[in-house]
Amino acid sequence: VTHAGHDGPEAPPRMPRWAKVGAMLALIAIVVLVVLLVAGGGQHGPGRHGSGAGERQQQSGADRVPSRGGHGQARSDHP
């Protein structure tokens, strides 16, 4: 008896369509993430935020704080 995903009782089953589609989507997601990481200059992870925080702590009293990209910028809401 041949049914979906099987070639026959003695043949090993083929990968079902949903699994192929899922694997394809996962592959596309990985490729998109890698492209975004490369396009963003490899800026990902805690270093992007942490370096800015460390920078600020070292400046104790300086009137500069890290910006979104981790670079210093003039602070406007300092009391």
Next chain:
Amino acid sequence: MRMAPPLRKLALTAHVVCSVGWLGAVVVFLGLSIVGMTSQAPDTVRGAYIAMESIGLLVLVPFSIASLVTGLVQSLGTQWGLARHYWVLAKLVINVVASVIVLMYTQTLAALAEMASARADVSALQSPSPVLHAAAGLVLLLAAVALSVLKPRGMTRRGWRRQQEQRRAAHAGPAQRAG
């Protein structure tokens, strides 16, 4: 090794509780990350990022590991196996990938919480990163839930070979007894 029915039910309950708890925590985390990214009140933004670190460490990480461990117990202790059915395999991959991302992302959350505690400029904190990570995690966990409920058919080659062996053994048993 097959678990006895009472133990199997206990393991299944534990796995469902851990997985649903993880899903709920991700939804809460997503809500907080949206508040943190969009709020105009500096104290609310800082509070959201500090709370996100606590949720990450105290809820997301334990639930993700517990979900993975109970899932392994559930699959290895039942007839489903770990690599016999594509839906079980897919859930394992989702669980491992999501757990690794959660563990790695705690470093980013710690950095953001440190900045929030240091009363850094909120514009430095308001990153779309937590929202993107939480949304991606939610999609992965919803896919895992769908796989658990639907259990789509499809046996791996390994599972098929195992099934063939069991069938041959089942047929050989009565024949040997008859002989």
